[in-house]
Amino acid sequence: FMRVSTRKCPRPGGDMQWCFSQVKGAIDDDVAEADIISTVEFNHTGELLATGDKGGRVVIFQQEIENKNQPQFRSEYNVYSTFQSHEPEFDYLKSLEIEEKINKIRWLPQKNAAQFLLSTNDKTIKLWKISERDKRPEGYNLKEEDGRYKDPNTITGLRVPVLIPMDLMVEASPRRVFANAHTYHINSISVNSDDETYLSADDLRINLWNLEITDRSFNIVDIKPANMEELTEVITAAEFHPLQCNTFVYSSSKGTIRLCDMRASALCDKHSKLFEEPEDPSNRSFFSEIISSISDVKFSHNGRYMMTRDYLSVKIWDLNMENRPVETYQVHEYLRSKLCSLYENDCIFDKFECCWNGDDSVVMTGSYNNFFRMFDRGQRRDMTLEASRENSKPMQVLKPRKVCAGGKRKKDEISVDSLDFNKKILHTAWHPQDNIIAVATTNNLYIFQDKVN
Amino acid sequence: MEVNAEARRILAVSISKLYASRTQRGGLRLHRSLLLSMVMRSARDIYHSSRECEELCGAPPTSEEAMETGPVEQTVQLPEPLTEPRQPAASAVEPPSEEPDSGDEGSDGELAEDKENMSPTRQSRKRRGKAAAAPDFLPSKRARLEPGEERHAALPTSCRAGAGESLAALSLNRVIPAF
Numbered sequence: 001f002m003r004v005s006t007r008k009c010p011r012p013g014g015d016m017q018w019c020f021s022q023v024k025g026a027i028d029d030d031v032a033e034a035d036i037i038s039t040v041e042f043n044h045t046g047e048l049l050a051t052g053d054k055g056g057r058v059v060i061f062q063q064e065i066e067n068k069n070q071p072q073f074r075s076e077y078n079v080y081s082t083f084q085s086h087e088p089e090f091d092y093l094k095s096l097e098i099e100e101k102i103n104k105i106r107w108l109p110q111k112n113a114a115q116f117l118l119s120t121n122d123k124t125i126k127l128w129k130i131s132e133r134d135k136r137p138e139g140y141n142l143k144e145e146d147g148r149y150k151d152p153n154t155i156t157g158l159r160v161p162v163l164i165p166m167d168l169m170v171e172a173s174p175r176r177v178f179a180n181a182h183t184y185h186i187n188s189i190s191v192n193s194d195d196e197t198y199l200s201a202d203d204l205r206i207n208l209w210n211l212e213i214t215d216r217s218f219n220i221v222d223i224k225p226a227n228m229e230e231l232t233e234v235i236t237a238a239e240f241h242p243l244q245c246n247t248f249v250y251s252s253s254k255g256t257i258r259l260c261d262m263r264a265s266a267l268c269d270k271h272s273k274l275f276e277e278p279e280d281p282s283n284r285s286f287f288s289e290i291i292s293s294i295s296d297v298k299f300s301h302n303g304r305y306m307m308t309r310d311y312l313s314v315k316i317w318d319l320n321m322e323n324r325p326v327e328t329y330q331v332h333e334y335l336r337s338k339l340c341s342l343y344e345n346d347c348i349f350d351k352f353e354c355c356w357n358g359d360d361s362v363v364m365t366g367s368y369n370n371f372f373r374m375f376d377r378g379q380r381r382d383m384t385l386e387a388s389r390e391n392s393k394p395m396q397v398l399k400p401r402k403v404c405a406g407g408k409r410k411k412d413e414i415s416v417d418s419l420d421f422n423k424k425i426l427h428t429a430w431h432p433q434d435n436i437i438a439v440a441t442t443n444n445l446y447i448f449q450d451k452v453n
Numbered sequence: 454m455e456v457n458a459e460a461r462r463i464l465a466v467s468i469s470k471l472y473a474s475r476t477q478r479g480g481l482r483l484h485r486s487l488l489l490s491m492v493m494r495s496a497r498d499i500y501h502s503s504r505e506c507e508e509l510c511g512a513p514p515t516s517e518e519a520m521e522t523g524p525v526e527q528t529v530q531l532p533e534p535l536t537e538p539r540q541p542a543a544s545a546v547e548p549p550s551e552e553p554d555s556g557d558e559g560s561d562g563e564l565a566e567d568k569e570n571m572s573p574t575r576q577s578r579k580r581r582g583k584a585a586a587a588p589d590f591l592p593s594k595r596a597r598l599e600p601g602e603e604r605h606a607a608l609p610t611s612c613r614a615g616a617g618e619s620l621a622a623l624s625l626n627r628v629i630p631a632f
Contacts, residue, residue, distance in 0.1 A: 096480035122479060184483055203483040234484045253484055286463055289491045293484075340459070343492070344466050349485055 016362075016374075016435060017451040018385055018398045022077060024051075024061070025444035027389070037440040039427055043107040043115065046431040049077055049438055050117060051445055052102025056086040058119055058172075060130065075436065077447055081130055083172040086121040098123050104189050106198070108211070116175070118198060122185040125200055127176035127211065133169045137161040181207050181217045188238045194245040201238035201250060208262075220268045221250060221260065236294050236351075243303040251308060255279075255292035259319065275306075275317050277324045287339040287348060295351035300360040301432075307363055309354040312336060314365050314375065329375040329382065332367050334405035334416050347421050357430045366425025369414065370441050371401055387425065387439045387446040397451060460499035467493040 026035065034055025041050050049061040062080035089098040099122055108116040114131040139161045143149055184202035191198045199220070200207050206221035221238075225231055233254040241247035246262045258271035279288065291311035299306045305326070308315045312333060315325035331352075335342060342348040347368070354365040366372045367384075374383045384401045391398055404413040427440040435450030467489050474481055474489075 091480075094480070097478055099479040101479075185479070187484075231483075231487060234487055236484065253487060286460075286492055286495050290488045293488065340463070343463070346470075349488065 016376075016383075018437075018448045019451050020392050020394065020396045020398065020446070021075075021436070021449045022447040023389070023392050023444055024059075024077075024079075024447075031443045035443040037427060037443060037445060038101050038103060039105050040429045040438050040440050040445065041105045041107060041117075042429050042431055042438065043117075044109050044432060046433055046436065048080065048107070048115060049429070049447075050105045050107070051440065052085065052105050052119060053443075054099075054101040056084055056088070056100030056102060056121065058083055058085045058102060058105065058117075058128070060170075075434075075449070081170040081172050083128070085119045085126060085128065085174075086124065089123070091123075103186060106189050106191050108191055109195060111195075118189050118191065120186050120189050120200065123179070123182055125178040125186070125189055125209075126174050127178070128172050129175045130170060130172045133171060134166060135163040136166045138164050176211070176214050178209055178214050178217070181209075184234075187236060188250075190238060190240040190248065192240045192245050193243055197245075199238055199240060199248060201235050203234040206235065206238055206248075206250060206268075218266070220262065220266070222267065222269060237297045239297055239299055239306075241303055242299050242301060249297055249299070249306060251294035251297040253293040254289070255294055255310060257294065257297060257306070257308060257317065273319070273322050275322050275325075277315070283336070285339060287343055290343070290348050291339065296353040298354055298356060300356050301358065302360055305360065307354055307356065309352050309365055311348060311350075311352075314354055314363060316363070316377070327377060329363070329373075331365055331373050332403070334403055338416065342421070345421060347424070350424055350426060352425075353427050355428055355430045357435070358433045362430075364428050364430060364437065366428055366439070368421050368424050369419040370423040370425055371403075372425045372428055372439050385448075387441050387444075387448075392446075395451075398448065456499055457503040460496040460503070463496040464493060464500060467496065 025037075026032075034053060034057075036054040037051050038054055039050075039052040042048070043050070047063050049063070051059050051061075053059075058081075059079060060081045061077035063075050063077050065075045085102055086100040088100045090096070091098055101121055102119050103122065104118075104120050106118045108118070108127075110116075114129050117128050117130070119126055119128060138145075139159055141157075141159050141161070142152075142155065178200070182200065182202040182205070184204050186200055186202050188201040189198060196210060196212075198209055198211060200209065200217075201221075204222065204224040205219055207217040208220045209217045221235070223233070223235065233252045233256075236251050236253055238248060238250040241249075247259065248262070248268075249257050249259045251257045255276065257275040259273040259275070260268035261272045262268060264270070264272065279292065294308045294310050296309040297306060304319060306317050306319065308317065308325075309331075312335060313331055314329045316327040316329075318326045339348060352366050354363060356363055361378050362374055362376050364372060364374045370387045371384050372387065374385070376382070384403070385398045386401050399412075402410075402413045403419070404410065404415045406416075409415050423441060425439055425441060429438045431437065437448050439446045439448065471486070471489055471493075474485060
């Protein structure tokens with residue numbers, strides 16, 4: 001079936017003025033590796049914001065709206081729940097450690113009072129239930145208050161326990177563990193619009209799961225060659241179409257995207273559509289293959305477009321046109337001449353994500369020096385902003401930044417050589433309805449909102 | 454020549470990255486290893502094609518892996534054509550800092566001592582002997598085979614006859630099948 005997306009549209013177009021709202025995480029410059037944020041995701045209403053980190057923990061923030069009546073109300077996100085999702089494991093057969101780092105979090109649409117999310121590390125996906133408890137039973141007939149059972153001989157009457165209010169407690173419990181289905185490292189999970197299934201993708205295979213069933217999954221894509229020496233590309237990301245439950249896409253390290261229809265056959269090795277842009281021969285270098293590898297693919301909310309992120313650019317594709325993207329935005333073209341250095345310091349392998357705003361008019365992605373970029377598709381404008389502690393006074397308006405690629409550096413511009421490549425923004429998320437964004441630096445989560453929200 | 458020097462440097466950097474990735478937490482990453490091997494192949498092709506000009510001794514064909522190298526050769530800008538593989542060093546393209554002969558002779562000497570690796574056709578779990586003829590920029594420590602890895606049959610190709618079969622070529626063979 002097709003789900004119709006009914007989305008409250010934010011204020012159309014206009015100048016966005018981004019203000020600092022909050023920053024979460026330690027102020028320390030000395031970053032503990034476990035605190036490195038590895039994924040950020042709003043839930044479907046935007047009320048909850050989840051982060052995963054390298055230490056296997058999930059932290060969920062909840063939006064508390066201070067005063068909706070005021071024209072410039074501030075919505076604050078405060079910690080709602082924290083839990084250890086994954087632990088480090090050891091694969092004894094291969095003598096390999098399995099990292100506990102959370103690669104992706106995806107929320108399920110809410111069906112009842114509880115919230116559900118999927119979180120995954122390299123090998124195992126878990127379904128977590130996050131529920132609130134604000135009442136507790138008191139006055140058991142057979143038990144003492146501390147839980148010990150009473151001596152039956154002392155019980156003379158009958159009383160029914162009553163529920164009394166208590167301080168809100170948020171509990172996270174693992175409801176399903178989907179394990180042992182991936183030989184390679186999981187890079188993506190995506191919940192289907194049918195609310196029953198989801199996919200998980202590793203370097204060479206994509207599996208389809210039923211949310212209720214953990215001991216079985218269907219393999220729907222397998223690109224492993226018979227002889228591994230013939231391997232030329234791997235799967236880098238995968239996502240279900242937001243409205244059509246039979247359609248999904250997966251991107252590759254060669255810069256191609258394949259759209260597959262699960263109605264066509266059980267094994268979707270043959271794509272329905274192949275999206276690929278021919279390479280510009282003048283840009284050929286030792287590193288052409290690396291920089292054309294797609295690090296993220298995201299459908300637009302309306303399901304008509306998809307966006308891909310490779311090392312230097314963001315591309316918007318119309319699902320009806322396979323031979324080239326409809327829009328291409330350069331994120332940091334000034335890095336093209338620095339690819340050799342970026343290869344040496346490993347930055348060229350960084351996997352940047354990208355995201356759409358609620359009405360698909362603006363896209364956002366991260367860069368280095370704690371810069372992040374926004375591209376307004378309608379107004380054909382782009383903006384570079386910085387997430388830093390220096391610009392973190394409450395409601396402080398962020399000043400647009402500019403990188404000087406060469407020649408004379410103007411005042412307030414930053415030269416390419418001064419960029420800090422250790423400060424990278426890989427993960428960003430946009431509130432599904434409002435102009436509120438969550439931007440993750442190495443170990444801090446910044447929340448910005450549009451001044452006139 | 455600049456391209457050759459850059460190719461050598463990239464090759465050296467790539468190999469050290471490959472070694473480092475073996476001890477990485479979470480195990481070898483297939484995607485990263487694949488990208489590394491692609492860069493190494495490009496760099497190696499440039500490096501070998503420029504070293505061909507210096508080849509004096511008729512070394513037996515090196516064992517190249519079966520992977521496609523054609524597209525890379527066509528598109529990478531080479532300063533000189535690949536049409537004269539056996540020209541002596543007087544081709545004037547090579548800078549004087551290259552070590553054409555001494556390196557090869559030295560490696561031949563090493564080969565004589567390296568009994569385990571002398572014959573590539575010997576059925577053995579050790580690496581092929583050509584590793585001893587490694588170019589000068591490679592780390593001196595030879596990599597161990599992973600447990601369970603087998604030596605793959607060398608497929609002779611007609612593309613080039615470089616005497617220095619580098620560790621890079623072996624590493625490329627090892628990177629992906631190790632998974």
